[in-house]
Amino acid sequence: MSPHLSHHWILLDSGLWTQLVRFWTFHDRAVQTAAVGMAFLAISSATLGCFILLRRMSLLGDSLGHAVLPGVCLGFLVNLKKDPLWILAGALASAFLASWLIGFLKRHSRLKSDAVMGLVLSGFYGIGIVLLTRIQRIPAGTQSGLRGFLFGQASAISERDLWVMGIMSLVIVLSVAVAFKELVLTSFDEGFATAIGLPVRSLHYLLMGLTALAVVISIQVMGLVLVSAMLITPAASALLFTDRMRTLVLLAVAFGVTGGLLGLNLSFLDSNFATGPFVVLTLAIVFAGAYLFSPRYGVAVRALRRWRQSQRTQRENLLKSVYLALPAGIEPSDITIEQLAGARREAAVRTGRLVRSLVHRGWATLAHDRVALTDAGRRRAQELDRNYRLWEQFLTEEVNLPIDHTQRDAENIEHILGPELVRELEARFEQRHA
Amino acid sequence: MSSAPATASAPPIEVHDLTVSYDKKPVLWNIDVAIPEGQIVGIIGPNGAGKSTLIKSIMGLMPAESGWVKIYGEPLSRQRRLVGYVPQRESVDWDFPVTVRDVVLMGTYGRLGLFRRPGKAERALCDQCLEQVSMAGYADRQIANLSGGQRQRVFLARALAQDSRIYLMDEPFVGVDAATESAIIELLRNLKSQQRTLLVVHHDLQTAPDYFDSILMLNMRLVAFGPTSDVFTTPILQKTYGGRLTILSEAAEQVAGTRR
Numbered sequence: 001m002s003p004h005l006s007h008h009w010i011l012l013d014s015g016l017w018t019q020l021v022r023f024w025t026f027h028d029r030a031v032q033t034a035a036v037g038m039a040f041l042a043i044s045s046a047t048l049g050c051f052i053l054l055r056r057m058s059l060l061g062d063s064l065g066h067a068v069l070p071g072v073c074l075g076f077l078v079n080l081k082k083d084p085l086w087i088l089a090g091a092l093a094s095a096f097l098a099s100w101l102i103g104f105l106k107r108h109s110r111l112k113s114d115a116v117m118g119l120v121l122s123g124f125y126g127i128g129i130v131l132l133t134r135i136q137r138i139p140a141g142t143q144s145g146l147r148g149f150l151f152g153q154a155s156a157i158s159e160r161d162l163w164v165m166g167i168m169s170l171v172i173v174l175s176v177a178v179a180f181k182e183l184v185l186t187s188f189d190e191g192f193a194t195a196i197g198l199p200v201r202s203l204h205y206l207l208m209g210l211t212a213l214a215v216v217i218s219i220q221v222m223g224l225v226l227v228s229a230m231l232i233t234p235a236a237s238a239l240l241f242t243d244r245m246r247t248l249v250l251l252a253v254a255f256g257v258t259g260g261l262l263g264l265n266l267s268f269l270d271s272n273f274a275t276g277p278f279v280v281l282t283l284a285i286v287f288a289g290a291y292l293f294s295p296r297y298g299v300a301v302r303a304l305r306r307w308r309q310s311q312r313t314q315r316e317n318l319l320k321s322v323y324l325a326l327p328a329g330i331e332p333s334d335i336t337i338e339q340l341a342g343a344r345r346e347a348a349v350r351t352g353r354l355v356r357s358l359v360h361r362g363w364a365t366l367a368h369d370r371v372a373l374t375d376a377g378r379r380r381a382q383e384l385d386r387n388y389r390l391w392e393q394f395l396t397e398e399v400n401l402p403i404d405h406t407q408r409d410a411e412n413i414e415h416i417l418g419p420e421l422v423r424e425l426e427a428r429f430e431q432r433h434a
Numbered sequence: 435m436s437s438a439p440a441t442a443s444a445p446p447i448e449v450h451d452l453t454v455s456y457d458k459k460p461v462l463w464n465i466d467v468a469i470p471e472g473q474i475v476g477i478i479g480p481n482g483a484g485k486s487t488l489i490k491s492i493m494g495l496m497p498a499e500s501g502w503v504k505i506y507g508e509p510l511s512r513q514r515r516l517v518g519y520v521p522q523r524e525s526v527d528w529d530f531p532v533t534v535r536d537v538v539l540m541g542t543y544g545r546l547g548l549f550r551r552p553g554k555a556e557r558a559l560c561d562q563c564l565e566q567v568s569m570a571g572y573a574d575r576q577i578a579n580l581s582g583g584q585r586q587r588v589f590l591a592r593a594l595a596q597d598s599r600i601y602l603m604d605e606p607f608v609g610v611d612a613a614t615e616s617a618i619i620e621l622l623r624n625l626k627s628q629q630r631t632l633l634v635v636h637h638d639l640q641t642a643p644d645y646f647d648s649i650l651m652l653n654m655r656l657v658a659f660g661p662t663s664d665v666f667t668t669p670i671l672q673k674t675y676g677g678r679l680t681i682l683s684e685a686a687e688q689v690a691g692t693r694r
Binding site: 195 | 493494511514517519521525531544549576578
């Protein structure tokens with residue numbers, strides 16, 4: 001075995017930390033090759049994935065991935081070697097045949113696109129598996145490493161593969177960059193794009209063709225069963241962060257490359273590991289992180305925001321009730337937590353906690369179980385009270401709600417009204433009463 | 435303005451013997467009409483009358499089975515710059531990650547040509563168009579956060595950015611608030627005053643006589659076309675909306691049957 005093919009076997013001998021360092025410093029030649037290849041395929045797949053996702057063609061990547069298997073096998077059978085060019089040619093031919101067939105069946109049958117894609121996907125994959133089984137029986141086939149195409153084997157890529165991957169991803173990225181405006185418009189509003197004379201069909205085939213290319217250069221590393229993950233998952237994660245097309249593409253690429261390299265790292269921990277599953281796993285973790293923690297749409301972030309708002313409402317309501325219970329100007333207060341809790345009909349423990357949060361904000365003091373407001377607390381309470389009254393006035397005078405309808409609304413809004421809106425309301429009523 | 439009309443006497447839109455099928459079923463039969471210049475023309479008819487189909491096939495979005503459409507005497511493919519289009523609002527995904535400005539800029543793409551990016555001039559035009567529909571403050575908003583009326587205004591601003599001689603609009607008044615409705619009609623009248631021609635699919639019979647100079651009554655075939663005062667009459671309305679068209683739709687079913 002040549003020295004650079006045995007590289008990552010060495011990783012096994014050392015501890016986890018050493019292995020991580022070895023991987024991320026990219027000292028080993030094979031780690032370099034695999035990492036660069038991963039970056040190439042992640043960049044091209046994630047870029048195209050954004051458009052595929054927005055055009056609701058997510059199943060396409062999966063179909064094309066499965067559909068290349070017969071072509072890969074035929075490419076191998078040409079001279080019984082894993083020649084990247086023949087494999088690539090076979091895979092591309094297979095992918096194009098599949099996408100043509102998808103289009104043809106869609107036009108000439110009653111089936112909708114999901115059914116057609118499912119049919120083509122499984123049909124081609126079946127043929128491919130039959131061919132693969134035959135190849136495994138012939139002597140040259142057993143050692144071919146063709147199985148690596150199913151779930152990906154990053155360590156199997158050669159420098160020649162890398163060249164092919166690099167050129168193809170350059171083609172993909174440049175095409176998308178040049179036709180960006182056209183691709184966005186046809187994806188958003190196909191009717192309008194046709195109306196202004198854009199070559200909508202050609203753009204569609206361009207996107208299909210580029211996707212086929214991206215799939216084909218990914219199969220060695222990702223595995224043809226799992227290529228679609230690199231198309232869809234980074235784009236889906238990025239969509240949770242941004243509402244801008246350009247940012248979407250850049251973020252998707254960042255997610256794709258990060259997830260890809262992390263997965264590659266994991267798969268290198270053992271020489272028998274396939275690469276694809278680990279990459280899919282890390283990409284899925286990236287997506288889960290985005291789903292929970294994206295600032296705008298993150299589920300956890302939104303729950304936290306709601307919780308904070310409800311805490312704030314409770315705290316400020318308590319502040320107001322302390323303020324209103326105090327005779328003007330008299331201090332220190334005689335109110336105890338017990339009394340407050342009684343008035344609020346809640347457990348003293350709970351009131352105590354809220355009082356402490358007021359103290360924490362500098363709005364109240366607590367001495368010998370007695371609550372008093374600080375100047376800041378008094379000011380905030382006055383502000384809340386005024387906001388409440390302003391809103392109540394607005395609802396009765398401008399929205400013409402009867403007074404008994406306004407109470408509930410006003411009580412919620414007082415915590416939320418921003419200074420600008422308050423000023424506007426004040427100005428409105430001052431004008432009215434002047 | 436993009437370019438001068440090809441023939442001075444040719445009407446902005448001429449439709450000749452146009453038959454259009456949807457999913458092999460004819461929905462428009464032998465339409466013949468010439469739209470005069472500088473008018474607001476309404477297309478009126480019941481559901482399924484082929485109103486949207488008519489403007490889609492004028493725009494070349496649906497292939498005609500027979501007949502032809504000419505724009506100022508020339509085929510559409512040579513005159514695309516002259517025709518602006520406002521599709522139905524529901525035809526696009528409003529969650530798409532683009533801003534209001536991005537959408538309005540799309541109106542300039544036809545003139546820009548392939549692969550050229552919009553620049554300063556286009557952005558200035560875009561701001562001006564947003565101003566005209568009172569959406570100037572919304573340029574950087576994501577389109578998902580807009581109300582129905584605001585979305586319609588964005589589509590209109592995009593059409594304004596096309597700066598066309600002819601505008602085809604698919605149900606611009608559907609589901610918009612009263613303020614937007616009056617803003618739209620004011621905008622249409624303003625375009626008309628600049629001698630532009632507008633063809634508008636409309637569903638509301640109440641407002642139709644007030645909005646349109648001419649009306650095209652459609653129910654799978656052309657029922658009537660002419661100045662609103664001549665066409666918007668009880669007998670013609672009854673003919674358009676009445677139930678005497680079952681023969682045509684049954685025939686369409688049979689045609690479709692032989693083709694499937």
